[in-house]
Amino acid sequence: MRKQVATITALLALAGLAAQTGTALADAKDGARLARLWCAACHVVADDQASGSEAVPPFAEIANRPNFDRDGLAATLSGQHPIMPDMTLSRQEIADLSAYIASLAR
Template structure:
């Protein structure tokens, strides 16, 4: 009987440690700290590969013909949020090519575009 109680106590202790670690990991991700530079760099690479044909990736050069909004303008719209960008990237639009964007790619692109926001 003593061994069975010891096994249950150890199992409970391990469970509590794992749950605590997961809780701390979740807090770390939700604390609002700036996005990692790797994600922003990955988003920039994706924007160059997928978006540059129609969008200006950085600021709009003087005298450039504006076909689609440049990413700096998109980032600085009052309504632009990371969530809005992720939803937009996963929604089909008649004026855009139908690119299938995965969840991590949407995060990277949204992080890159939001990094262009001026304070």
């Protein structure tokens, strides 16, 4: 029984480390590329973008919200959002996009 508990504890620790590593290795530069590819049709994703839909917030506004949470954003992007198209992003792409949006906070 002790061995099973130790194995489960070790697996949970590894899973936590893997999740942290994915976020720690997020590439905001690639996130900017993804934002222009997938999101710029609706959102203003960068300062040099002329316009976006008035129905959705610019990425800088999202990043500067008092309750902004990068991990929460990643969770939102990993699930289906009724308004956004199904982008089918990988975990790495979600981490990259979330890192880019977080980088826009001032």
